[in-house]
Amino acid sequence: MPSIETANHMSHQVSLRQPKAVWAVAFACVIAFMGLGLVDPILPAIAAQLHANPSQVELLFTSYMLITGVAMLITGAVSSRIGTKWTLLTGLFLIVLFAALAGSSHSIGQIVWFRAGWGLGNALFIATALAAIVGLASGGTAGAIILYEAALGLGMSTGPLLGGWLGGISWRGPFFGVAILMAIGFISVLTLLPNLAKPQRKSSVLDPIRALRYGGLLTMAITALFYNFGFFTLLAFSPFVLNMDAHGLGYVFFGWGVLLAITSVFLTPQLQSRFSTQKILYAMLLLFALDLATMGLIVSAHTPFIDILGYEISSRTVLIVLIIVAGGLMGINTTLITTAVMHVAPVERGIASAAYSFVRFVGGAIAPWLAGKLAERYAPSVSYYVAAVAVFLGMLVLVSGRRYLNRGS
Known part of the structure; x- marks a missing residue:
């Protein structure tokens, strides 16, 4: 296997001449990742209407991410037995079912459990989708991953916008919206994706665990765990700090997702053509940690306005700008980490995808709940400081494991 530095010299351009099957899966990916951002603008509304505190509401993310991570261990075993197409369809069906049930819930506890079922469907879909796109797409692995990340960015950018619009009507709206959109994704995969040949060897649930013995994969997985801690602190906790309605939050995270998509698809290949993957990751992780720390400082100031170069600017405006800028950093980070894992x-x-996702989603599961708890016990700024430290630790892990990454083992 090539190292990530060797992979750095591979094709980074996305070919638009792809088989219909690739576009069908990519379309379903857009909707799947739309489902994550769709819920974000309604978190404060759920807390208010179901009489829950932030840490309880954050369990919607924790149950979803935790089950997604654990279920990653079975995705290979399932897909090697029933095939890629039917694994994707099973995942999409479960998302439709549990999203609709979540929209019909009457308590935080019910939504948390239904989000866990949603996470199972999400695991079956996203792990298989990445492998399917990489396997079917033309233009090389790097280009296929950029296509996957573009679908992620498009879904996560439009999700909050639609979620803000539907959430302005009712907090139940985004859940039913996901169910309808994923049903469309189900139909597109069912009709456009052909039956793909099953692998000759049936995978074991232990295969992803065994794969983590490779130093390079373990290094990237632990780096992603800490990075995801920062990612989901920003995504899941920030709505409670901004104090905006569902429409306003939808616009903020739409901007965040747009910049994530733009940097993922257009800026990342340009950076890779000039700098090594590891150096870019070092810089982006450090900048993301500084971004989170700055958000913590602003929140801790407890002032509605901040003096910047002689101009008084709303603290909320500065937070919004930092969130959107973080989207750009996260687009580069996520694409490069995913690319590196494949090599x-x-x-x-x-x-490899299942092993990496199993570890990284643990970070995504812990962060929202812990951010809520830290804010309740200490102060909201502490949640951002802890997230910043976690991302910085991820950078240190990457530096310490550079010998594995250079030789690709």
């Missing part, structure tokens, strides 16, 4: 371990792409 650092001599195992099948599906197994």
